Amino acid sequence: MFSxxxxxxxxxxxxRIIRTCREMGIGTVAVYSDAxxxxxxxxxxxxxxxxxxxxASGSYLHAGNIIAAARSTGAAAIHPGYGFLAxxxxxxxxxxxxxxxxxxxxxxxxxxxxxxxRARNIMQDSGVPVIPGTLEAAVDADxxxxxxxxxxxPVIVKASGGGGGKGMRIVHAPEELMAAVKQAxxxxxxxxxxxxxxxxxxxxxxRHVEIQVLADTQGHAVHLLERECSIQRRYQKIIExxxxxxxxxxLREEMGRAAVTAxxxxxYVNAGTVEFxxxxxxxxxxxxxxxxxxxxxxxxEMITGLDLVREQIRIAxxxxxxxxxxxxxxxxxxxxxxxxxxxxxxxxxxxxxxxxYLKEPRGPGIRNDxxxxxxxTVPVAYDPLxxxxxxxxxDRDQAIARMVQALREYVVFGVKTTIPFLLDVLRCPxxxxxxTFTHFIDTHFTPWQPSADRIAxxxxxxxxxxxxxxxxxxxxxxAxxxxxxxWQNLGHxxx
Amino acid sequence: xxxxxxxxxxxxxxQMTSVSEGQLRVTAPGVDHEVTYCMVSDNxxxxxxxxxxxxxxxxxxxxxxxxxxxxxxxxVDEYDEAREALSAVxxxxxxxxxxxxxxxxxxxxxxxxxxxxxxxxxPLVVVAAMKMETTLTAPFAGRVVSVNTVEGAKVMxxxxxxxxxxxxxxxxx
Numbered sequence: 327m328f329s330x331x332x333x334x335x336x337x338x339x340x341x342r343i344i345r346t347c348r349e350m351g352i353g354t355v356a357v358y359s360d361a362x363x364x365x366x367x368x369x370x371x372x373x374x375x376x377x378x379x380x381x382a383s384g385s386y387l388h389a390g391n392i393i394a395a396a397r398s399t400g401a402a403a404i405h406p407g408y409g410f411l412a413x414x415x416x417x418x419x420x421x422x423x424x425x426x427x428x429x430x431x432x433x434x435x436x437x438x439x440x441x442x443x444r445a446r447n448i449m450q451d452s453g454v455p456v457i458p459g460t461l462e463a464a465v466d467a468d469x470x471x472x473x474x475x476x477x478x479x480p481v482i483v484k485a486s487g488g489g490g491g492k493g494m495r496i497v498h499a500p501e502e503l504m505a506a507v508k509q510a511x512x513x514x515x516x517x518x519x520x521x522x523x524x525x526x527x528x529x530x531x532x533r534h535v536e537i538q539v540l541a542d543t544q545g546h547a548v549h550l551l552e553r554e555c556s557i558q559r560r561y562q563k564i565i566e567x568x569x570x571x572x573x574x575x576x577l578r579e580e581m582g583r584a585a586v587t588a589x590x591x592x593x594y595v596n597a598g599t600v601e602f603x604x605x606x607x608x609x610x611x612x613x614x615x616x617x618x619x620x621x622x623x624x625x626x627e628m629i630t631g632l633d634l635v636r637e638q639i640r641i642a643x644x645x646x647x648x649x650x651x652x653x654x655x656x657x658x659x660x661x662x663x664x665x666x667x668x669x670x671x672x673x674x675x676x677x678x679x680x681x682x683y684l685k686e687p688r689g690p691g692i693r694n695d696x697x698x699x700x701x702x703t704v705p706v707a708y709d710p711l712x713x714x715x716x717x718x719x720x721d722r723d724q725a726i727a728r729m730v731q732a733l734r735e736y737v738v739f740g741v742k743t744t745i746p747f748l749l750d751v752l753r754c755p756x757x758x759x760x761x762t763f764t765h766f767i768d769t770h771f772t773p774w775q776p777s778a779d780r781i782a783x784x785x786x787x788x789x790x791x792x793x794x795x796x797x798x799x800x801x802x803x804x805a806x807x808x809x810x811x812x813w814q815n816l817g818h819x820x821x
Numbered sequence: 822x823x824x825x826x827x828x829x830x831x832x833x834x835x836q837m838t839s840v841s842e843g844q845l846r847v848t849a850p851g852v853d854h855e856v857t858y859c860m861v862s863d864n865x866x867x868x869x870x871x872x873x874x875x876x877x878x879x880x881x882x883x884x885x886x887x888x889x890x891x892x893x894x895x896x897v898d899e900y901d902e903a904r905e906a907l908s909a910v911x912x913x914x915x916x917x918x919x920x921x922x923x924x925x926x927x928x929x930x931x932x933x934x935x936x937x938x939x940x941x942x943x944p945l946v947v948v949a950a951m952k953m954e955t956t957l958t959a960p961f962a963g964r965v966v967s968v969n970t971v972e973g974a975k976v977m978x979x980x981x982x983x984x985x986x987x988x989x990x991x992x993x994x
Contacts, residue, residue, distance in 0.1 A: 675923060675924070675953075675955075676924065676950055676953060677924070678924060678925065678950070682880060683864055683878070683880050685865075685878065706924065706925045706926070706950045733892050734876075734891050734892050735876075736892070737878045737889055739864075739878070739880035739887055739889070740880075742894075745892045746892045746893050746894075748892075749891070749892045776893055776894075777893065778829055778893050778895060780875070780890045780891060780893065780895070781828050781829070781831060781833060781895070782833070782847075782849050782850070782852070782854070782870075783868070783870055783875050783877065783890055784828050784877070784888040784890055784895035784897055785824075785826045785828055785833055785835055785849055785897060786835075786845075786847050786849070786854070786856055786868065786870065787866050787868065787875075787877035787879060787888050787890070788826060788828075788879070788886050788888055788897040789824060789826075789835060789837055789847075790845070790856075790858050790860065790866050790868070791860070791863075791866060791879050791881075791886065792886075794860050
């Protein structure tokens with residue numbers, strides 16, 4: 327087992343990985359940029375190495391600096407977390423070349439499955455249903471048009487080298503196709519350095535359902551059930567849950583088996599996720615593979631009782647899986663809400679700043695994977711994820727009720743958060759009925775304004791707090807207004 | 822005692838009477854409430870308004886207070902007539918008459934030059950922060966007096982990126 331691991335990430339996931347390392351008695355090394363000198367993950371680790379400037383390209387994306395930090399601290403392995411270099415095959419290869427174990431899949435698996443066109447072909451060859459579309463990069467305009475006609479509009483143009491909605495265009499009519507291809511390719515080139523695009527049929531009201539998989543170096547592979555991630559805003563997931571309201575045991579088993587078969591064929595090792603789209607008729611289609619630990623992994627941990635980071639470390643250390651497929655049972659229901667420093671009343675504008683006051687929810691079945699603390703700075707430079715709030719209960723209705731109460735108890739002052747928006751989503755009848763599909767937010771919550779209907783209570787709270795303070799000296803109000811008035815000097819006690 | 826509070830964008834009158842320690846009678850607006858309370862800390866007051874528990878958290882910022890109830894934040898302060906008159910003149914970023922970033926950002930593109938004529942809503946500067954791009958637009962029609970930034974510059978809220986002189990017809994009275 328490794329005696330020391332370097333965590334090549336920041337924020338909540340770095341804190342969470344450090345926690346498991348601690349439990350396993352493994353030494354921890356954090357890395358940080360100029361913006362993160364006092365970040366939560368730095369404070370949590372045994373050692374911390376400064377690796378560069380605020381700009382990620384010079385720090386969290388700088389393979390050389392990170393590997394140098396591992397070598398100088400004697401870290402035997404690197405956990406890449408998610409994002410940053412987690413799915414960078416070149417980084418994984420550089421780790422191996424430097425004698426540091428990359429806690430994740432081998433570089434060739436990252437490469438094969440990270441290229442969406444190649445991944446589609448691998449799935450097709452393994453008998454996994456793929457979304458009808460093209461299986462090669464779009465080169466010939468006529469052939470592309472013909473294929474689009476075959477599929478039937480609307481179709482979607484996608485970038486082979488990336489995700490997160492970049493390099494994607496929905497095309498409703500044949501005459502829009504070529505312009506969309508050009509735009510998507512251009513965006514893909516600048517975002518991923520790869521302009522290859524392909525076509526898929528645009529599915530109607532799909533659910534996003536993904537399967538967690540684990541594979542060791544000895545040929546064993548299992549799936550850890552599904553997660554439904556249909557509540558998305560601009561292709562970013564904001565609420566995830568398991569089990570999926572749309573899955574029954576037979577379908578779950580079919581999708582699980584398909585996922586395991588496919589990743590084994592690709593020579594996959596360690597944790598990964600196979601994403602599918604599920605249509606209302608119960609058919610499922612391969613979407614993509616994420617060759618890393620995902621943001622929403624905690625909900626799988628809640629229903630299976632496993633620690634996925636622990637499993638990842640064990641696999642990377644060459645140990646066999648400690649569980650078989652028969653051992654894996656899902657119990658209860660888990661929901662995760664991503665808490666972002668964004669202003670939902672203002673187009674979800676990022677809201678960086680200092681956390682002046684923080685109170686986190688507690689109670690049975692409440693888990694909060696957090697990267698912040700009272701007094702911490704939420705920097706401008708990075709993804710504004712503050713924490714992941716997870717609620718676990720015996721069934722879906724109870725999990726929703728538990729999550730609502732937890733969100734009500736979650737207090738953050740200093741930055742705006744998405745908490746009020748999440749509350750409205752969870753209280754919405756369509757969500758409670760399980761009618762979750764990927765257009766949910768656009769359909770029900772665009773635009774959104776806070777309900778803010780406790781005006782009287784807010785005023786009462788203010789007055790109670792004010793009268794509990796020692797009486798103010800009085801001159802402040804007058805000075806601010808630039809007007810000298812005896813009425814100002816009386817402070818609050820005018821009758 | 823009478824108070825006039827500004828809560829978010831509403832002005833509300835309150836009448837408050839103290840019944841005993843930890844107990845109040847409040848009328849607002851026009852509805853009577855029996856309130857029992859416990860000031861747990863400077864940031865937390867537990868209330869029972871008409872026997873229903875209401876938990877409120879508070880954070881003071883100068884004269885204003887942020888109050889959080891049920892996941893929603895309310896901006897509360899005392900309604901000050903003098904202050905209202907001052908801000909109506911248009912001074913300050915709150916009047917939305919300045920070309921300034923809403924948060925610390927980096928300038929991605931400058932779209933106008935000095936002496937250019939612009940219409941209301943015309944894009945002037947594109948800034949980026951936290952992986953998002955935003956376009957700052959002209960709050961009124963007018964002429965660009967000066968461009969005070971360049972591509973790549975790091976800018977803060979309050980910094981005027983583009984100085985605009987409004988058209989004669991568009992000037993506030």
